[in-house]
Amino acid sequence: MGMFSRSRLTYHRKLFLGLVIYSWLLVGCFALFQYHREKQFKAEEVNSRLQVLNEFIIAHLDSTGKVELPPCDIVGLRISVIDGNGKVIFDNSSDSLPKASHIDREEVIKAMQTGEGYTLRRHSESTGGTYFYSAKRGKGYLVRTAVPYSMTLDRLLTTDYAFLWFIALVTAGMCVIGFFVTRRVGKHIERLSAFAEKAERGERIVDIEPFPRDELGNISNHIVRLYAKLQQAIAERDREHRQAICEQQEKMRIKRQLTNNINHELKTPVASMQLCLETLIDHKELPVEKREDFINRCYAANKRLQSLLIDVSTLTRIEDGGESFAREALSVSDIVAEICDEYEELARNKGFEIRNKVTPVTINGNMSLLFSIFRNLIDNALAYSEGSLIEIRVLEETDHHVTLALADNGKGVAKEHLPRIFERFYRVDKGRSRLLGGTGLGLSIVKNAVHWHGGTIRAINREQGGLLFVFTLNKQP
Structure with a gap:
């Protein structure tokens, strides 16, 4: 053979x-x-x-x-x-x-x-x-x-x-010419055959020498280009498939991590409520002042547990694709103005001034998620910045997106913590965060809500002191 x-x-x-x-x-x-x-x-x-x-x-x-x-x-x-x-x-x-x-x-x-x-x-x-x-x-x-x-x-x-000898000589000459012509065609066919064999084995073919510019060469070049496009499509499909698998694995890892973190975060308020209730049940003779103190502790733990469950639910809905959040035309300046009015008294009591410099701008977004963005950023500044001023303004507006900034004049965040502040349950000062009732999910919700609106967010330490959040929101999905 x-x-x-x-x-x-x-x-x-x-x-x-x-x-x-x-x-x-x-x-x-x-x-x-x-x-x-x-x-x-x-x-x-x-x-x-x-x-x-x-x-x-x-x-x-x-x-x-x-x-x-x-x-x-x-x-x-x-x-x-x-x-x-x-x-x-x-x-x-x-x-x-x-x-x-x-x-x-x-x-x-x-x-x-x-x-x-x-x-x-x-x-x-x-x-x-x-x-x-x-x-x-x-x-x-x-x-x-x-x-x-x-x-x-x-x-x-x-x-x-x-005349027979003349015809014989002419025929011999034509055969010589035919040899070179058929050799050229034969090389085309042999190259195309070798290409077909490689294609049948699924080999990746790159930088192949172009075929000559004739009818057969044009057909061969078309076949090569079609196969190259097919290879590219298969490679793109495989890449997307691998990416989808990686994303799925990453989602599973994040969910497992989130579950573990939730379990860990639930232990503190649940244990606090259990301790208070056991004390009240076992010591009915406690004075009224002590009983009220334990009840207030139990209520605070319950509020913290409720906030944690709400934040986890919001974060889960966003990460599952956010299909449950409807879009509508919204005025960002109106939302910011409403939130500033909402926090005015709380900010004054903590020695803060909130300056709203947001100019009128409209986007197609979700009201609850936009409220979550600005509320969590203001809550974060009021609770941890140790400053006296919060300022919100528009940095840039185009036909496609708007860029906003929220800054405080506080102490900022250490460089080693700055890249991780948007992670779930990450706390710069764990003890102080829990003492203030934070769930550790606020900035993670902010990041995912911004992403849901097609934007990005980053945190920067200001040279004059304080922390600056810069984020974009797409006007259309």
Whole structure:
């Protein structure tokens, strides 16, 4: 099998061999046709000369009743007169007339039917020689002349082979040209075949040399480009598939982490409530002041637990795709103004001033998520910045998005904590955060709500002190 595959003809050789066979077969048929045609033409030329003699003999025979030999230079000319029944009544080549009927001779049959006829080469039974016969019909008889089929006549009837040699040379030249043409086509086919084999194995094909600019080359280039696009589409599909798997795995990891963090965060308020309730149940004799203190602690723990559950629910809804959040045309400046009014008294009590410098701007977003963004950022500044000023303003507005900034003049965040402040349950000061009732999910909710609006958010420590949040919101989804 291996020997057969090595000895197998290439497409170029098969094509060239087929072209050579076809060319020589065509030339052979043409040469054979031309050979017979030229030979027939020369035979008819000889017949014409003999027919002139036949006419002369017939004319003399009709006028004198005698057979007279015409003046000619033909050596061995034989003259016969045959009656309508095929009987030879005159023959100048022998002393006795042939007794056999000539009615079935080819030249006699043709002469009786058409007026004249000839036979190229036939053996004579009476003389034993070979002759070229030419017959012509007279009035009730035939005159037949014949010349011996000698070397002279043979050379006269021989076809001129010069044109055959010319055709053979032209054909050989065409075969040489055909070799280079078929080799070019063959290389195209071989390259395309090698490409098809690689494509069948699914190999990645890059930087392939372009095919020549002809019909076959254009088809080959189209096939290569289609396969390259198919490879690109498959690679893109595989990449998206891997990315989807990674995202799914990351979501599962985050959910497991979130579950673990929630369990951890729930322990503190639940344990606090349980301790307070157990104390109240086991010590009914406690003074009223103590009982109220335990009840207030239990209420605070419950509020913290409620806030935690609300934040977890909000965060889960956003991360699950946010389909439950509807979009509508909203005025960001109106939302900020409402939140500033809401926090005015609380901020004053904590020694803060909130400056609203947001200019009128409208986006297509979700009201509850926008409220969550600004409330959590203000809560974060009031609780942890230790400053006295919160300022909200628009940095940039385009046809597609708006960029806002919320800054405080507090102490900022240490550099090592800054990249992680948007993580779930991450606290810069864990003890103080829990003491203030924070859930550790506020900034994570802010980040996911901004992402839901097609934007990004980052936190920067200001040079003059304090923390600056810069975030964008797309005007359209």
